[in-house]
Amino acid sequence: MRGLYLFPYVAPVIAVAFSWLILFDPFSGSANALLVQMGMTDSAINFFGERPLALIMVTVFEIWRYFPLSFLFILARMQSIDSDMYEAADMDGASPFQKFWYLSLPQLLGILSVLFLLRFIWTFNKFDDIFLLTGGNAGTRTLTVDVYEQAFAISNIGAGAAVAVIIFSCLLFFSFFFLKYVSREEGL
Structure with a gap:
């Protein structure tokens, strides 16, 4: 069951992103067809093309x-x-709440802080998911997409x-701030 749960993380990003694009396609996507048939919307929604x-x-x-x-890290801890x-x-x-608050949570703070640092860095550098889903359009342009656009699309290296x-x-x-100040509190 854990292996099945990890499928979204280990699946190739291109396959998963295009699956989502096909699923939420405004013209032939299953999600739009379901929403229209259930009467939740009158027309198809462009999930990856409208700004918010x-x-x-x-x-x-x-x-x-x-x-x-993240779940795997937390489960291991x-x-x-x-x-x-x-x-x-x-x-x-x-x-049960007291056991969680006073026993589990203090034990998890170290791994949660490491996960926060890693996820912050990885999300800050995220390019492939955003570029494959929206191309940086509709309010999803990040700095990494801007690096690609500047360096390769318009050849301004x-x-x-x-x-x-x-x-x-x-x-x-x-990272310096996090490791200097936050990690001391967590005992890292």
Whole structure:
């Protein structure tokens, strides 16, 4: 079951992105046909072409695609927590919420902070999903898409390199700040 749950993460991004594009296509997509047949909308919706909706769809895609990795990290950490602590909490009469708040969450803060740092860096550098789904149109243009557009679409290598250096500087500053201040609190 875990292997099936990890499918969105391990599937090739091109195959998954085009599956989503076909599923949500405004002319022949199953999602639009279902919405029209159920009477939820009168006409087809361009999920990846309208400005606020495209950003929402890309965000949902990113969550769907990359949550399994985070879940696997969290599950591994949860399984490594000593069960004696929970037995002692049961003996003391702790509620499930208290066991989560005072036992589980402090044990998970280290892995959650590492996941936050990694996901922030990976999301900040995200290019392929956004480019395949929307091409950077409809309000989804990010700095990495801008690097591609500048350097390769209009052949302005200098401007593309400048934006890439800005991205690197931002990530370096954030990582330094995170590792210097936040990781001390988490014991990393």
